[in-house]
Amino acid sequence: MYERLPNPVHSVVSTLKKSTMTAIGAVLALMILMASIFSPYFLDIYNLQSLIRDLAFIGMIGIGQSLLLIIGELDLSVGKIASLCGILSGIMMMHWGWNSYLSLLAALFLGLVLGSLNGLIISKLRLNAMVATIGMAGVYGGVNLVLTKGKAITGIPSEIHIFGKGNLGPLPIPFIFTLIVLVLVLFFVKKTKTGRYIYAIGNNRDAARVLGIKVDRIRILIYSIVGMISALAGILYVARLGSAQSAIGENWPMNSIAASVIGGVALTGGIGNPAGALIGAAIISVIQNMIILFGVNVYWQSAVSGFVVVIAISFSSLSVILQERKQRKIKLSK
Template sequence: MSLETTVPAAPSQQPPKLPPLKALVSRLAGNPLGGVIAALVIIFGASCALSPHFLTTFNMMIIARALAFIGLVTIGQSVLMILGELDLSVGAIGGLAGVVGGILMVQLGLNPWLSLVLCLLMGAGCGLLNGALITQLRLHSLVLTIGMAGVYGGANLVATKGVAITGVPRDITFLGRGLVMGVPVPFVVLLVCLAIVAFVMLRTPVGRYIYAIGSNPDAARMLGIRVNAIRMGAFALAGFLSALAGILMVARLGTAQPSIGDTWVLGPIAAAVIGGVATTGGIGSPIGAVLGAVIIGIIEDIIVLFGISPYWQSVVSGGIVVLAISFDALARRYLNRDAV
């Protein structure tokens, strides 16, 4: 063994060792999700400190289950936003898939699992239709999907006459109410979907194409990327995930409610923005968007746990969301300052 190999390097060549807390802050600051993670930690910690009912197994299960439905829609919406698109019909697609599932299972007596598959295909088909109309007719996704939300929502009312379909088979209610090793099944479904979509977005060429299209669609087209095919595929994915959320909600409620999905339009967009997804496209990730949905879910939870007046709820939840976004922006500015 030579002398050189045993001599430690000069102190000036090693990065300075930071205290653990500073090291964590530094690592968070270097991560694109650092701001949203820090905001989440603060909100989570404050909730634990302020309410004895927050950090209980029962309450965590409530948050996890509620997150699952909005989280699935958020994944699809975040992919579209990274592409530079928006789909305002995702809630209506989820609701339509739910009632079609109810009709197939209850009124037509079809096998529940087959019904589930058909509903998912229908959801993907609705999304694909949106994508096809947007790409082939060169329509703005925001405007087109407002119209399609009316079409899908109207079809929902035509099919149900506004009345819930009851008698959903017990075979399928496990998907909404069951637990896997103490974890709600819908939450497990969310994690699986998130893992798959995050892998595709961050580790495959398709994911890189999506970021490229979101950053500059013309440049992406010149590079030979099949822009329209990928856009249609992303809309189909958003429709598929919305339908999955809708059918899981039917399994959870045990009835196919025509109102399913009514609240799934703005929440996922807000969650994605909180999670660092740029509305202009090209920036963000589904993981960040779901973390944004976790923040919203915790805020909705603590508002009820603290017994805040229903008339103040929107003010409080909106205020916390603004604080979370501001915190994220400040963290980014801090990061940029250090980089300079």
């Protein structure tokens, strides 16, 4: 059926047949190609840098979120953890006069604590992850308001601005952090016992228990990791803006889930590669960048980007459909 399609599309379709990861990689490549053909500014080094700097944040959280999705859960408080940890790093630096690096480390640790708190209440009280993290998001957001009354903390010492604004060679530093997170997480899921167990848990929680896997402990661990990654994103954003603001991260929960799903991580758990979440985040960022570069009317932007996201998701599920069809054909022809 698809053999009759014209050539360029055919090649995309045949890549799609291989695997979800290559499929979304191909979608990203195609979008980058289109963007660079149709806008002379896309490949501008500054545009690429700010694009990559943007996607670093959603990418980082998406990588964490994909771990949770793999065990069949999710965390909707990532944005609030990020902003609360950012604010607290600001308070430590500006109000308590702590050393700035120490403050950042303390904020990271705090993210770990908040994440494990999420994990603890969800696993020990047997709560639904979605509802519980919506609740916790309220708590973290509320604490944030109590501490700041919604006001930003300004005057963050310039020595840490480099973490948000700086580049290492051509690459923005936040993105370097994202790559580090990705490498660590990939090592975790591919090479460590616990990492492999998360797929078992996501596939079949009861079977995992029968296998002697400490399901609850691993769930709490994953929530802690996600909390820490959120805190990292939060403090990098503080470094990027030079001020700690309480309103950042509002879109991070949904965008990180969208990035993971675009990247082939199943919402139902058990399947997916955290690297896919980074590609997913890149797709989202490129879409938003293209929309502005192409001069799409502001009132149309949300509709257009939503539409493109849906197309991107259908591409990864299309690859599964095509794979199945191909296998069926092979068998029939035997």
